Amino acid sequence: MHNLMQTQYDVIVVGAGHAGCEAAAAAANMGSKVLLLTMNMQTIAQMSCNPAMGGIAKGQIVREIDALGGYSGIVSDKSAIQFRMLNRSKGPAMWSPRTQNDRMLFAALWREMLEQTPNVDFWQDMCKGLLISKDGKTVEGVVTGMGLEFKAKAVVLTNGTFLNGLIHIGEKQLGGGRSGESASYGITEQLIKLGFESGRMKTGTPPRIDGRSLNYSKMEEQQGDEVLDKFSYLQNTSPFMNGEKKQLPCHITYTNPKVHEILKTGFEKSPMFQGRIQGLGPRYCPSIEDKINRFSERERHQLFVEPEGWNTVEIYLNGFSSSLPEDVQYKALQQIPGLENAKMFRPGYAIEYDYFPPTQLKLTLETQLVENLYFAGQINGTTGYEEAACQGLMAGINAHLKVNQKDPLILNRYEAYIGVLIDDLVNKGTDEPYRMFTSRAEYRLLLRQDNADVRLTELSYNLGLASKLRYDTVKLKTKNYEEIIHYFKNNSAEPNVVNPFLESIESAPLTQKWRYFNVLSRPNISINDLIKHDESLSNFIKNFNNETVEQAEILIKYDGYIEREKENADKLKRLEEYKIPINFDYNAVKSLGLEATEKFKKFKPSTIGQASRISGINPADVNVLLIHLGR
Numbered sequence: 293m294h295n296l297m298q299t300q301y302d303v304i305v306v307g308a309g310h311a312g313c314e315a316a317a318a319a320a321n322m323g324s325k326v327l328l329l330t331m332n333m334q335t336i337a338q339m340s341c342n343p344a345m346g347g348i349a350k351g352q353i354v355r356e357i358d359a360l361g362g363y364s365g366i367v368s369d370k371s372a373i374q375f376r377m378l379n380r381s382k383g384p385a386m387w388s389p390r391t392q393n394d395r396m397l398f399a400a401l402w403r404e405m406l407e408q409t410p411n412v413d414f415w416q417d418m419c420k421g422l423l424i425s426k427d428g429k430t431v432e433g434v435v436t437g438m439g440l441e442f443k444a445k446a447v448v449l450t451n452g453t454f455l456n457g458l459i460h461i462g463e464k465q466l467g468g469g470r471s472g473e474s475a476s477y478g479i480t481e482q483l484i485k486l487g488f489e490s491g492r493m494k495t496g497t498p499p500r501i502d503g504r505s506l507n508y509s510k511m512e513e514q515q516g517d518e519v520l521d522k523f524s525y526l527q528n529t530s531p532f533m534n535g536e537k538k539q540l541p542c543h544i545t546y547t548n549p550k551v552h553e554i555l556k557t558g559f560e561k562s563p564m565f566q567g568r569i570q571g572l573g574p575r576y577c578p579s580i581e582d583k584i585n586r587f588s589e590r591e592r593h594q595l596f597v598e599p600e601g602w603n604t605v606e607i608y609l610n611g612f613s614s615s616l617p618e619d620v621q622y623k624a625l626q627q628i629p630g631l632e633n634a635k636m637f638r639p640g641y642a643i644e645y646d647y648f649p650p651t652q653l654k655l656t657l658e659t660q661l662v663e664n665l666y667f668a669g670q671i672n673g674t675t676g677y678e679e680a681a682c683q684g685l686m687a688g689i690n691a692h693l694k695v696n697q698k699d700p701l702i703l704n705r706y707e708a709y710i711g712v713l714i715d716d717l718v719n720k721g722t723d724e725p726y727r728m729f730t731s732r733a734e735y736r737l738l739l740r741q742d743n744a745d746v747r748l749t750e751l752s753y754n755l756g757l758a759s760k761l762r763y764d765t766v767k768l769k770t771k772n773y774e775e776i777i778h779y780f781k782n783n784s785a786e787p788n789v790v791n792p793f794l795e796s797i798e799s800a801p802l803t804q805k806w807r808y809f810n811v812l813s814r815p816n817i818s819i820n821d822l823i824k825h826d827e828s829l830s831n832f833i834k835n836f837n838n839e840t841v842e843q844a845e846i847l848i849k850y851d852g853y854i855e856r857e858k859e860n861a862d863k864l865k866r867l868e869e870y871k872i873p874i875n876f877d878y879n880a881v882k883s884l885g886l887e888a889t890e891k892f893k894k895f896k897p898s899t900i901g902q903a904s905r906i907s908g909i910n911p912a913d914v915n916v917l918l919i920h921l922g923r
Contacts, residue, residue: 301327301444303691306419308336310677311450311669311684318688320411337402343395349728350678351388355744361758362685365523371398373540374516385736394601420478431665446664446691455646460563462617480646492571496613496642502635503605510630511543525745543597550627552584558620571644574725579613615642647673650717656690656700675725682710706735706861719905776844780808793825867901888913
């Protein structure tokens with residue numbers, strides 16, 4: 293029998309949540325020999341919180357993961373029970389895809405894809421420590437709860453909420469990484485001894501409800517989109533678009549003053565209000581008790597009633613996260629319209645866990661203190677499946693590149709939301725669970741969900757991750773949308789053909805032939821509108837698929853704005869090209885202030901661009917560095 297303990301792995305990934313799965317898949321697909329170490333083989337890629345992927349800014353991240361060759365987009369599409377494109381009424385920079393998912397199918401598909409990925413071994417056990425070189429500077433493997441040692445050239449820690457995890461329900465406290473699973477002990481203590489700084493954070497989850505006990509007639513129905521889309525740029529990943537399945541609806545209901553009064557009766561036993569929870573929770577996803585306390589003037593809060601899958605009656609009550617005593621949760625639920633007879637499968641709870649401030653990382657997600665050790669996911673202070681998955685992907689890629697003595701992959705802020713996220717974490721840090729928003733990205737018109745493949749697939753293909761099929765697909769898409777734009781710039785609309793339509797939408801009629809490019813640049817006009825009234829244009833456009841036509845339309849309509857944003861991005865790009873030597877002596881720069889010197893020594897920026905984004909650094913400090921470096 294082949295002995296895994298005697299295998300010299302290239303990369304060991306600890307934890308099989310969203311970060312761990314993407315890390316293992318990325319490193320293995322690039323050619324590394326990978327061990328995925330998980331405490332429970334039955335909970336690989338578990339959706340511990342809401343059964344959904346994507347949403348505002350998060351949907352852009354899932355598309356970027358897919359464009360780079362990750363698995364999250366494919367799994368999300370194939371396990372979807374509903375698809376919606378959020379913010380369609382706004383500009384394309386804000387469009388965000390979201391799927392409601394079958395929780396069990398999502399996890400099963402992830403495991404299936406990992407098992408079919410060459411170079412991935414699995415081992416079920418707790419990781420209780422790291423094997424560190426005698427000088428304390430390099431990781432060499434892991435030690436498990438059974439006392440087994442696995443050797444590796446690099447280790448990626450993706451421990452989620454398991455590091456010294458503590459579950460709170462009212463006055464009850466239970467050690468655990470999530471409901472029904474034990475916490476992980478030993479790693480935090482070892483890392484602190486090695487010189488790492490740690491902290492505590494908390495997150496929460498709502499009660500799960502028996503769908504058979506709900507009265508949906510008292511709720512608002514929320515259907516999926518009629519015009520369907522998906523996450524993955526590969527073909528045939530959506531069961532809806534190929535007609536296999538019909539989408540399931542979600543529902544919306546609301547709390548009311550009576551619900552709030554019942555919840556308030558539990559405040560004296562609330563672990564949050566009584567100070568038993570030390571960690572900070574996510575500001576933008578507060579518990580229901582936090583909402584009624586902070587927004588006491590509001591008479592109601594929206595709740596989303598979300599099915600957990602095709603073949604289960606279990607319901608996720610999005611918006612009702614709570615750590616109040618279970619009897620208080622139950623009484624409050626029964627005052628919500630449609631939930632008067634609700635039966636609970638399990639109560640909501642809060643969970644507190646260790647994290648390591650991400651300012652201790654390089655932009656590759658490798659730690660500054662220990663070489664070849666990478667952190668990804670909630671261990672870095674983030675919240676959300678998508679944020680975790682993209683960090684896992686980048687850590688897996690960079691671990692593989694490092695052990696093969698190749699240059700790292702660092703995505704810039706103008707290249708990807710993933711770049712924004714990692715740059716924020718490393719250069720600014722976070723003392724509360726970090727989640728992505730479109731507002732965090734300065735170049736969001738360049739970072740749209742529709743062009744992630746154009747931005748990232750060739751880059752990934754050249755690294756050996758994205759497949760030839762993906763590369764050929766995006767090349768064809770680029771050729772086709774450029775052909776459409778060329779046609780629109782060089783062919784004209786006839787006044788007698790398009791004027792009836794223009795007048796019907798109160799847009800000024802044409803007095804002479806006008807380039808299609810200029811006609812489409814007008815507000816409230818789409819290519820689909822024009823082809824309904826212009827046969828020659830229609831005959832041209834029918835040669836292209838909807839995705840390509842939409843891409844061309846966005847590039848035409850927002851041409852001026854996109855060019856301006858590219859100019860701004862180019863300025864940042866020039867700063868990124870100014871490299872700072874690895875062992876640069878900041879003490880030798882006499883003109884630098886004490887605070888700037890200390891921050892530069894702590895963060896160890898690799899470029900002038902990165903140095904300029906460190907919290908507390910001002911333009912004068914950057915100019916001093918530029919002068920000293922002879923720029």
